[in-house]
Amino acid sequence: MISSEAMAVRNQLIEKGLETPTIDNRMPQEQRYERIKGLMTEVLSTLGLNLEDDSLQETPHRIAKMYVYEVFSGLDYKNFPDIAMIDNKMGVEEMIKVRDISVLSSCEHHFVTIDGTAKVAYIPNKKIIGLSKINRLVRFFSQRPQVQERLTQQILVALQTLLETNNVAISINATHYCVKSRGVMDVNSKTETTALGGIFKSNERTRAEFLN
Numbered sequence: 001m002i003s004s005e006a007m008a009v010r011n012q013l014i015e016k017g018l019e020t021p022t023i024d025n026r027m028p029q030e031q032r033y034e035r036i037k038g039l040m041t042e043v044l045s046t047l048g049l050n051l052e053d054d055s056l057q058e059t060p061h062r063i064a065k066m067y068v069y070e071v072f073s074g075l076d077y078k079n080f081p082d083i084a085m086i087d088n089k090m091g092v093e094e095m096i097k098v099r100d101i102s103v104l105s106s107c108e109h110h111f112v113t114i115d116g117t118a119k120v121a122y123i124p125n126k127k128i129i130g131l132s133k134i135n136r137l138v139r140f141f142s143q144r145p146q147v148q149e150r151l152t153q154q155i156l157v158a159l160q161t162l163l164e165t166n167n168v169a170i171s172i173n174a175t176h177y178c179v180k181s182r183g184v185m186d187v188n189s190k191t192e193t194t195a196l197g198g199i200f201k202s203n204e205r206t207r208a209e210f211l212n
């Protein structure tokens, strides 16, 4: 079942043109897994690998399981985290900032790892979010084929929707293994993306407090 929070976030992303481009192929998870397993068998044998070898035998199964149930599980809103919100009874008016949130995602151009950290901040309105739920949201949207810019925006919009305020900011600093382990093979470069909402965009001091 897809929760009402997940539906609200999804609708906002669609409205803002930020949803991950997907097609509705109506294939249940188990069927997706079976199909990918068969197709990966083709890929591996086309590469010339011997799938009768005991180490390689289960690799099509492992890859299909990893795609459907692990690294791309965020394509399915049924896996959207349960979000615990609490009323801002204590009247918090200052910035809440969480740093060093792990970001492990996959680049949609090459299907290899994006590895980094996120910093998230918000100024509460009527609601406060359970801290671990910020990490879970980051993780949900990371578990999709991604470009870092879209990932950053999706987390911003999700938090804005759930917290019922525009005053949210996020930055992600990440290494792209498609840049590091292949292609240009730059082992040092990192990419920083930022998405600012509400007062984080309009007020220089608030923005500076977040960015520094």
Ligand SMILES: Nc1nc2c(ncn2[C@@H]2O[C@H](COP(=O)(O)OP(=O)(O)OP(=O)(O)O)[C@@H](O)[C@H]2O)c(=O)[nH]1
Binding pocket: 107, 108, 109, 146, 147, 148, 149, 176, 178, 179, 182, 183, 184
């Ligand atoms: N903006 C952006 N680009 C990304 C991201 N992840 C990967 N890319 C880039 O996507 C581009 C794809 O370029 P292409 O020329 O189509 O692919 P390619 O031939 O494999 O390119 P090289 O990586 O330069 O070898 C590359 O420049 C990647 O570095 C991302 O999160 N954001």
Ligand SMILES: [Zn+2]
Binding pocket: 107, 108, 109, 110, 111, 112, 176, 178, 179
């Ligand atoms: Zn890439």
